[in-house]
Amino acid sequence: APSAAPGVPHHVQAEAAANVGEPTDRTPGGSPESLPGKRFTLTAGTATVTVSGQSVAAWAFDGQVPGPELTATVGDVLEVTLRNKDIARGVTLHWHGYDVPNSQDGVPGVTQDAVLPGQEFVYRFRADQAGTYWYHTHAVSDIGVKMGLYGVLVVRPGPMSGVDRVIAAHTLSSVSLPEPAQEPVAAGTPMRLRLINTDSATHRYALAGSPFQVAAIDGMDLSQPPAVSETVISIPAGGRYDLVFSAPAAPIALSVDNRVVYSTGALTPSTSGWPVLDPLSYGTAQDPPWNRYDKEFTLVLDRGLDLRGLLPRYAHTVNGAADPDIPPQVVHLGDTVKFTIVNRSLVVHPWHLHGHHVLVLSRNGKAATGSPLWLDSFDVRPGEVWEVTFKADNPGMWANHCHNLAHAEQGMLLHLMYA
Numbered sequence: 042a043p044s045a046a047p048g049v050p051h052h053v054q055a056e057a058a059a060n061v062g063e064p065t066d067r068t069p070g071g072s073p074e075s076l077p078g079k080r081f082t083l084t085a086g087t088a089t090v091t092v093s094g095q096s097v098a099a100w101a102f103d104g105q106v107p108g109p110e111l112t113a114t115v116g117d118v119l120e121v122t123l124r125n126k127d128i129a130r131g132v133t134l135h136w137h138g139y140d141v142p143n144s145q146d147g148v149p150g151v152t153q154d155a156v157l158p159g160q161e162f163v164y165r166f167r168a169d170q171a172g173t174y175w176y177h178t179h180a181v182s183d184i185g186v187k188m189g190l191y192g193v194l195v196v197r198p199g200p201m202s203g204v205d206r207v208i209a210a211h212t213l214s215s216v217s218l219p220e221p222a223q224e225p226v227a228a229g230t231p232m233r234l235r236l237i238n239t240d241s242a243t244h245r246y247a248l249a250g251s252p253f254q255v256a257a258i259d260g261m262d263l264s265q266p267p268a269v270s271e272t273v274i275s276i277p278a279g280g281r282y283d284l285v286f287s288a289p290a291a292p293i294a295l296s297v298d299n300r301v302v303y304s305t306g307a308l309t310p311s312t313s314g315w316p317v318l319d320p321l322s323y324g325t326a327q328d329p330p331w332n333r334y335d336k337e338f339t340l341v342l343d344r345g346l347d348l349r350g351l352l353p354r355y356a357h358t359v360n361g362a363a364d365p366d367i368p369p370q371v372v373h374l375g376d377t378v379k380f381t382i383v384n385r386s387l388v389v390h391p392w393h394l395h396g397h398h399v400l401v402l403s404r405n406g407k408a409a410t411g412s413p414l415w416l417d418s419f420d421v422r423p424g425e426v427w428e429v430t431f432k433a434d435n436p437g438m439w440a441n442h443c444h445n446l447a448h449a450e451q452g453m454l455l456h457l458m459y460a
């Protein structure tokens with residue numbers, strides 16, 4: 042089999058592999074029994090959980106927030122049975138950043154009905170993308186995710202070595218961030234910290250005590266990432282960064298918004314004045330894998346008045362319209378597609394396309410010069426213009442929305458539709 046090229050998503054690689062007999066479809070072939078499998082059951086229900094010493098009313102998978110960490114190895118078939126005990130408004134599982142077959146995408150009203158109390162739904166897909174992902178309900182997602190219906194999905198390329206930890210920053214009602222974890226680690230141990238922002242706002246992460254490399258963003262390996270130190274990483278809503286380094290003799294500490302959430306010993310870092318890493322501008326020049334586009338779409342993000350209800354209310358709009366009135370973006374299988382995303386509003390919109398990773402071409406007219414960046418979640422800040430491209434290679438009807446989930450509920454959601 043061809044070796045995986047870093048920075049190129051699996052579906053692009055799958056094309057290159059097509060003539061050597063590699064599977065190119067995303068649905069598991071053969072009978073489930075004939076494939077290495079990982080089976081999980083997640084039961085959604087109301088629960089009371091303890092966060093920072095406080096009892097908080099939550100909606101939880103298996104009674105815990107975040108839900109159980111699902112782990113698999115590349116090639117496994119994942120089978121996840123979702124049961125709903127008593128979430129009256131229904132629940133689904135969306136595999137954020139995982140480019141699953143459309144039928145497994147977990148969007149109620151689009152790919153399935155919401156799973157109501159007493160019902161269940163079985164998700165099945167092959168884990169052919171290594172990396173850091175997460176799952177969350179997509180039914181009344183703004184409330185559902187805030188109440189706690191989310192968890193971690195990690196797919197490893199093979200057996201793990203060293204320390205491999207997931208740090209998921211979250212907001213549960215008014216209480217945010219995980220309990221600080223401290224573990225002693227021997228000097229020289231290979232470390233991988235997988236940072237996941239499951240919140241609707243951007244958060245700032247900082248690693249003190251060691252230089253590190255950003256090995257992957259949004260589950261996609263970067264090509265030759267430089268070592269950096271004393272640098273803040275700004276992670277958009279929904280986004281993931283994997284940091285790798287070798288444990289130094291002295292302690293390290295990882296903080297989120299200046300609060301330590303993981304450390305290997307007592308260390309009170311001061312991270313003020315650290316610059317923020319810009320992943321678009323480190324590394325070497327890149328050439329896009331294609332330079333003509335079959336379909337080009339412009340998305341202008343703004344705020345407007347929604348006059349359809351009894352009372353006018355503010356909506357977050359795309360091209361002047363709000364969901365469900367935004368026309369779908371129609372593409373054909375195999376099209377190269379370009380999005381130009383313009384933020385004319387005064388707030389950040391973390392953009393998220395389901396079922397595809399997009400290659401960043403430019404921001405504010407400045408071409409991306411770093412490692413090819415294949416993202417599924419990126420902050421489009423006020424006044425910014427992003428150009429991104431992808432190959433339409435995963436047929437279906439896909440949500441394309443702001444991952445500030447309140448904005449999505451208030452209209453900033455449309456669909457990419459394969460004709």
Ligand code: C2O
Binds near residue numbers: 137179279393440442
């Ligand atoms: Cu993580 Cu449509 O969402």
Ligand code: CU
Binds near residue numbers: 389390445448449453
């Ligand atoms: Cu938004």
